[in-house]
Amino acid sequence: MSDKKAQLVLDGREKPIDLPVYEGSTGPSVIDVRSLVSEGVFTYDPGFVSTAACDSNITYIDGNAGILLHRGYPIEQLAEKSSFLEVSYLLLNGDLPSPQELASFEEKIRYHTMVDEQIHEFFKGFPRTAHPMAMLSAVVGGLSAFYHDDLDIDNADHRMQAAIRLIAKMPTLAAMCYKHGIGQPFIYPQNKMSLAENFVNMLFGTPCEETTVSPVIAKAVDTLFLLHADHEQNASTSTVRLAGSTGSNPYACLASGIAALWGPAHGGANEAVLDMLSKIGDESRIDEFLLKAKDKNDPFRLMGFGHRVYKNYDPRATVIRGICAEVLDELGVDNDPLFKIARKLEKLALEDDYFNERKLFPNVDFYSGIILKAMGIPTSLFTVIFATGRTPGWIAHWNEMLSNPYKIGRPRQLYKGETKRDYPA
Numbered sequence: 001m002s003d004k005k006a007q008l009v010l011d012g013r014e015k016p017i018d019l020p021v022y023e024g025s026t027g028p029s030v031i032d033v034r035s036l037v038s039e040g041v042f043t044y045d046p047g048f049v050s051t052a053a054c055d056s057n058i059t060y061i062d063g064n065a066g067i068l069l070h071r072g073y074p075i076e077q078l079a080e081k082s083s084f085l086e087v088s089y090l091l092l093n094g095d096l097p098s099p100q101e102l103a104s105f106e107e108k109i110r111y112h113t114m115v116d117e118q119i120h121e122f123f124k125g126f127p128r129t130a131h132p133m134a135m136l137s138a139v140v141g142g143l144s145a146f147y148h149d150d151l152d153i154d155n156a157d158h159r160m161q162a163a164i165r166l167i168a169k170m171p172t173l174a175a176m177c178y179k180h181g182i183g184q185p186f187i188y189p190q191n192k193m194s195l196a197e198n199f200v201n202m203l204f205g206t207p208c209e210e211t212t213v214s215p216v217i218a219k220a221v222d223t224l225f226l227l228h229a230d231h232e233q234n235a236s237t238s239t240v241r242l243a244g245s246t247g248s249n250p251y252a253c254l255a256s257g258i259a260a261l262w263g264p265a266h267g268g269a270n271e272a273v274l275d276m277l278s279k280i281g282d283e284s285r286i287d288e289f290l291l292k293a294k295d296k297n298d299p300f301r302l303m304g305f306g307h308r309v310y311k312n313y314d315p316r317a318t319v320i321r322g323i324c325a326e327v328l329d330e331l332g333v334d335n336d337p338l339f340k341i342a343r344k345l346e347k348l349a350l351e352d353d354y355f356n357e358r359k360l361f362p363n364v365d366f367y368s369g370i371i372l373k374a375m376g377i378p379t380s381l382f383t384v385i386f387a388t389g390r391t392p393g394w395i396a397h398w399n400e401m402l403s404n405p406y407k408i409g410r411p412r413q414l415y416k417g418e419t420k421r422d423y424p425a
């Protein structure tokens with residue numbers, strides 16, 4: 001690892017504690033604090049603001065510079081030149097596929113897009129009004145029932161098979177969540193279609209007529225999935241890793257990631273952005289909401305703004321803003337009032353000291369919902385679409401952890417409760 005070290009001097013101790021320091025290929029170095037438990041002290045880092053939980057080769061983020069790399073490739077270049085499935089292959093395998101490798105990967109995905117017919121029965125138990133994320137987390141966890149027993153997580157081929165199944169089936173399950181909610185029959189995936197075309201067709205197609213999917217819309221969906229594919233050790237990915245560290249099967253691990261993603265502080269923000277823009281309703285009310293966002297006594301936050309890591313523009317937000325304009329133009333809604341409010345809100349926030357001092361910029365969720373709404377996708381399905389995009393990242397991190405020596409994740413605490421006391425006689 002490294003011969004660099006840090007020294008920890010604790011009051012009341014004669015000798016300082018030497019702690020190894022490790023350098024990554026880029027980014028901050030880390031202090032190995034594992035030996036501290038034998039010194040009788042823990043580190044303290046609620047929210048893991050300054051904690052590296054693992055080694056990883058998959059994604060690198062430079063929050064100050066607004067840089068996002070997947071296996072070294074800048075997200076802007078991948079968004080322009082690659083595809084969701086090519087990036088999925090990259091995240092899983094470490095390098096871009098040859099044309100033959102990509103064709104073979106796409107073929108494998110194509111032949112795993114259907115789900116067991118029994119899964120259709122799961123949906124019959126949900127009320128039509130069930131939130132799609134409630135359905136998705138349940139049915140993805142339920143996939144364990146179909147594959148748990150023939151899956152050896154220590155077998156690399158079994159892990160890759162699980163990755164293929166999950167990447168392939170998530171669009172189908174996502175569309176089923178939507179169809180169940182509107183009382184329409186499920187549409188089966190079509191092998192002649194690409195993953196994104198299939199997804200749009202499974203959302204909006206019916207058995208009554210052929211659906212043609214606009215290439216602009218299909219490309220926008222594919223790029224949205226690509227932009228959401230991975231993001232280092234975010235809350236839901238860390239949840240997948242923690243669940244995986246106990247030896248749970250990948251379907252159960254991804255169900256836990258979906259649950260973590262649902263929160264409005266994380267993947268649920270795209271839905272919350274649309275609710276916020278609709279509440280603002282008119283450009284004349286933006287200032288009122290900016291004041292609320294700055295008021296410490298008001299729980300309101302500017303949804304789609306701010307980020308634990310990015311203290312600069314989230315590069316994904318910049319790409320999505322561009323796609324937004326294209327899709328709205330394609331759909332003939334380029335004067336979409338919500339898009340106009342979002343653009344004005346972004347401008348005013350970026351001119352405001354409160355947001356500048358705290359380095360609060362638009363994140364991936366700020367514009368994505370406007371595109372999805374313009375496509376006719378209900379806001380309640382937005383985080384399901386985020387989860388569909390994030391699936392290759394979740395499973396790549398799960399696979400990376402299991403491909404190397406790992407320990408069960410078991411954080412400690414600063415105990416501030418009652419010390420020992422006897423039960424009353």
Ligand code: SDX
Nearest residue numbers: 231234265266267269293301302303304305306307308358
């Ligand atoms: C995602 O981790 C990832 O990588 C996540 C993600 C991924 O791809 O996986 O990028 C996806 O989750 C994007 C984030 C989506 N969430 C939102 O848009 C919700 C709104 N944002 C905030 O809730 C917040 O910015 C977080 C949760 C995203 C980050 O919170 P932090 O890092 O814990 O920051 P903080 O709460 O300590 O805020 C620092 C300061 C505070 O003010 P002070 O106490 O210093 O005066 O900034 C303020 C906060 O009040 N602040 C905001 C704000 N975000 C932070 N004030 C108003 N509006 C906001 N959005």
